[in-house]
Amino acid sequence: MDISYILNHLGEDREHYFNAVAPPIIQSSNFCFKDVNSFRLAIENESKMPIYSRGCNPTVTILRKKLAALEGADDALVFASGSAAIASAVMSCVKGGDHVICVNKPYSWTTALLNDYLVNYNVTTTMVDGTHTENFEKAILPNTKLIVLESPNTFTLELQDLEAISKIAKKHGITTMIDNSYSTPLNQKPLALGIDIVVYSGSKYFGGHSDLVAGVICSSKERIHEIFSKEFMTLGAIISPHDAWLMLRGIRTLELRVNRSAESAQKVVNHLEKHPKIEKVFYPFASKNEQLSLAKKQMKQGSGLLTVLIKAKSVEDIETFCNSLKCFLLAVSWGGHESLIFPICAGKAPYTLPWNMVRLYIGLENPEELIADIDNALDKI
Ligand SMILES: Cc1ncc(COP(=O)(O)O)c(C=O)c1O
Known part of the structure; x- marks a missing residue:
């Protein structure tokens, strides 16, 4: 249909x-x-x-x-x-x-x-x-x-x-x-x-x-x-x-929103994969993802969620990065119009995932502005 x-x-x-x-x-x-x-x-x-x-x-x-x-x-x-x-x-x-x-x-x-x-x-x-x-x-x-x-x-x-x-x-x-x-x-x-x-x-x-x-x-x-x-x-x-x-x-706007969020996230992923302060990018369609061929087999594209490991020296570095972002809200959940950031270190220690892991949700904003905002925040650490 x-x-x-x-x-x-x-x-x-x-x-x-x-x-x-x-x-x-x-x-x-x-x-x-x-x-x-x-x-x-x-x-x-x-x-x-x-x-x-x-x-x-x-x-x-x-x-x-x-x-x-x-x-x-x-x-x-x-x-x-x-x-x-x-x-x-x-x-x-x-x-x-x-x-x-x-x-x-x-x-x-x-x-x-x-x-x-x-x-x-x-x-x-x-x-x-x-x-x-x-x-x-x-x-x-x-x-x-x-x-x-x-x-x-x-x-x-x-x-x-x-x-x-x-x-x-x-x-x-x-x-x-x-x-x-x-x-x-x-x-x-x-x-x-x-x-x-x-x-x-x-x-x-x-x-x-x-x-x-x-x-x-x-x-x-x-x-x-x-x-x-x-x-x-x-x-x-x-x-x-x-x-x-x-x-x-x-x-009513599901197709438009999902495509926009996924296309923008892919741009952010492509950028962050090359960023010197990023240790690893987790994303089904990341070029270095070991499961890329499986992603291509069973998925049409990714979506707005991606996760990164930041080359940080301390939790304070991660806090500086998150607090410096202007376009991302610090929040749980995802799938809305607005871009979000969720650092693992916001949870209770001991963390079940690495302390330098941060999840980003890419919403409907201009992806170039989001990338510039991330770069600016990474420059602060
Ligand atoms: C992957 C996934 N499944 C299920 C849920 C639970 O959904 P809800 O918050 O609507 O109960 C969430 C919520 O964050 C989720 O991210």
């Missing part, structure tokens, strides 16, 4: 709301029926028909249709946060006594879910170095039910070979899921490579303006139906109609 059609028209029923170009925010928890038979019909189709907004809300339904189509999935569910989507997807695949294999260094709360939370329910996890596909097969136990991937991850940006891993998983009857927040469906299509479940933090590129928190699961009709009637309805971590509307507005 054509992306412009998806973003501008799919799922929109304009004649039902006064031919308004922007869909209405249906800010209603409850929906009523003209007779018992129509009430009964709606109850039979709770995931598709509005009865009560914890299940189905018309504004959210428009968003679900667009997100599923962007992914090439049968269906999608939208959650209150990326973490809620990840937790719901994982929990839909495991029960007490089961085992999960997860790639090293996923998003911090995915680690917490698997290593700290689900162990309380007798679900165990093995973390593996995902740059070597055979590590997944080696970690398989008789009770392994799920493989969790994040390719690339959002600090050190290592990739996993999605097609190869999904083949191994299929051979062993194991479900695969990926956090595809970095790439968006525009730059990487995991379902086409054999992955079963794709999850997103919608707070990043889908929202795109740093003004909402949301999450997404895309998968087959059967899986989405299962998740809807279990984790989605039970845990109730739903998006509000207003946030769904903001995300609808955000995705």
